[in-house]
Amino acid sequence: xxxxxxxxxxxxxxxxxxxxxxxxxxxxxxxxxxxxxxxxxxxxxxxxxxxxxxxxxxxxxxxxxxxxxxxxxxxxxxxxxxxxxxxxxxxxxxxxxxxxxxxxxxxxxxxxxx
Amino acid sequence: xxxxxxxxxxxxxxxxxxxxxxxxxxxxxxxxxxxxxxxxxxxxxxxxxxxxxxxxxxxxxxxxxxxxxxxxxxxxxxxxxxxxxxxxxxxxxxxxxxxxxxxxxxxxxxxxxx
Numbered sequence: 310x311x312x313x314x315x316x317x318x319x320x321x322x323x324x325x326x327x328x329x330x331x332x333x334x335x336x337x338x339x340x341x342x343x344x345x346x347x348x349x350x351x352x353x354x355x356x357x358x359x360x361x362x363x364x365x366x367x368x369x370x371x372x373x374x375x376x377x378x379x380x381x382x383x384x385x386x387x388x389x390x391x392x393x394x395x396x397x398x399x400x401x402x403x404x405x406x407x408x409x410x411x412x413x414x415x416x417x418x419x420x421x422x423x
Numbered sequence: 424x425x426x427x428x429x430x431x432x433x434x435x436x437x438x439x440x441x442x443x444x445x446x447x448x449x450x451x452x453x454x455x456x457x458x459x460x461x462x463x464x465x466x467x468x469x470x471x472x473x474x475x476x477x478x479x480x481x482x483x484x485x486x487x488x489x490x491x492x493x494x495x496x497x498x499x500x501x502x503x504x505x506x507x508x509x510x511x512x513x514x515x516x517x518x519x520x521x522x523x524x525x526x527x528x529x530x531x532x533x534x535x536x537x
Contacts, residue, residue, distance in 0.1 A: 341523070345528075355528075358524065358525065404524065408471065409519055411458075415465050416464075
């Protein structure tokens with residue numbers, strides 16, 4: 310099993326409901342943001358990204374919203390399924406000044422109840 | 424999307440020894456990075472692996488402890504040198520072919536140092 314670590318914020322939702330996972334990013338100069346999903350024992354899986362010149366971007370069942378005024382990012386998952394249970398991380402970078410080096414948020418654990 | 428593999432997937436090592444982790448990408452990528460993830464925590468960037476030149480290390484990480492090679496556009500290695508129990512962690516490599524955008528991760532190498 311896992312060793313002792315920080316407890317992640319947890320979001321528990323019912324199957325079929327919509328989920329909203331929030332992230333406060335740190336650098337107002339960041340111009341590119343990514344959401345990752347990490348299942349137990351696996352590496353982070355790319356979900357969706359957004360550039361700072363956009364406020365919203367939609368994928369399949371997922372939507373990312375960016376509010377630069379308050380440095381806030383959210384991931385919305387529609388019709389949440391048990392397979393969506395995982396830890397979700399937001400990441401930020403300055404593409405041109407930092408060459409894509411990602412700074413990760415602390416993560417949120419999503420638990421989907423059937 | 425790039426598919427990234429890592430070897431070994433996990434290892435148990437004795438303190439004072441060194442371990443080299445390999446990262447292989449199935450296509451050429453311009454950027455490759457190495458991250459560390461403590462169990463239950465977020466990811467921290469160790470260094471940017473530069474092809475044909477020395478890696479660029481983040482604050483708190485040094486070349487003597489984490490030497491990195493990147494001989495071509497699809498392969499990189501990270502060595503964890505003179506290991507101590509504090510080095511027990513998950514080590515992940517990532518790659519991007521879009522100048523830092525759409526960064527994909529390998530499955531990680533789970534290291535336990537006794």
